[in-house]
Amino acid sequence: MSASSPAFPENAGVVIPRQHFVQCASPTGLHRMAYTEWGDPANPRVLVCVHGLARSGRDFDRLAATLAQTFRVVCPDVVGRGLSSWLADPNGYNVPQYVADMVTLIARLNVPTVDWFGTSMGGLIGLALAGLAETPVRRMLLNDVGPHLEPAALARIGTYLGQPFRFTSLQQGIDMSAQLAQSFGPLSDDEWREINTPLLVEREGAWQFRYDPRIAQPFAAITPDAAALGEAILWQALAAFTGEVLVVRGAQSDLLSPQTVARMIEQGHAVSSVEIADVGHAPAFVDAAQIEIARRFFHDAGRDVII
Incomplete structure (x- = not known):
């Protein structure tokens, strides 16, 4: 199922994406995952860009238009986010389900390999998928994330994730989204409007976040033992992946530490890194220099990225 989205203006010289959906499966049934597609649909060189916890694929509009x-x-x-379905069972909001959905998406794209921006x-x-035998991932950029996540940052995210925000106007929602994501960097009002508008929807006379608030349930339920096991699996995935990896870290990030980046370089096969000044978690990649x-x-x- 596909259609041109009216959300994308038909401006001369602007690359216009296409809106699609793919049907995926979970243990409790079927759901639809939305995706935007940019560029030649017959191009075998595919770059998959996947967003953060409470964001959407529209975060990548500028990056996608450029590439x-x-x-x-x-x-x-x-x-559970953007235009995608919500799961019947919120316990399904986990990395294994997301990986399964991405495998379905890549099968729909009908290409043997993809590059990954996560x-x-x-x-x-992306890291979990890249660590699997016969992975389709060829090369991967990890934007301010690694196998080890700093607990203080996770606690910070947990203070707002899934809260029942209601806004009297779209602009109020955009402003709150900007406040919650202020560590993305010094974005302009237009840039905040561009990446935050797709996060919001008007329901029952008020503006709300589009994402399923129940994504907070499995996030809050993670125990120290489960976190340690998940981290160990991701370190193994990094060690197993033989493609090139670029780790991008916001210099003020509270989620990805310099020590974790150094360990990733040491334990991975072909890992390099770059740090972006005056940005925390996570660089927004709407700025031309970041793109x-x-x-x-x-x-x-x-291998020799310089900023």
Whole structure:
């Protein structure tokens, strides 16, 4: 199922994406995952861009428009977010389900390999997929995330995730989204409006976040033992992946520490890193200089990224 989305203006010279949906399965039934697709649909060079915990695939509009001349860029809304379905059982909001959905998506795209750009949660999904035998992932950019996540940052995210925010106007919702994501960096009002508007929907006379608030339930239920097991699995995935990895860290990030980045470089096969000044968790990649980091990595060798 596909259609041109009226949310994308038909401006001359602007690359216009296509809106699609793919049907995926969970233990409790079927659900639809939405995704936007940019560039030539016949292009075998595919870049999959996956967003953070409470964000959407529309975070990547500027990045996708820039790279669409070379890549078929695909930006899914992870289940429970954006235009995707909500799961019947909130316990299904976990990395294994997200990986299964991405395998279904890649099968729909009908390509043997993909490159991967993952921000925060999107990076964890990519890392888990990349560590599997016969993975389709060829090269991966991890945006401010690694196998070890700092507990203080997770606690900070937990203070607002799933809260019943209601806004009297779209602008009020955009402003709150900007406040919650202020560590993304110094974005302009227009840039905040661009990436935050897709996060909001009007329901019952008020503006609310689109994502299923129940994604907070499994997030809050993670025990220290479960977190340690998940981290160990992700370190194994990193060690198993033989493709190139670029770790991008916001210099002020509270989620990804310099020590974790150093360990990733040591334990991975071909891991390099770059740090972006004046940004926390996570770099928004709407800035031209940040987009250039991704462009060079995915177009070039990706080993000598300089900013």
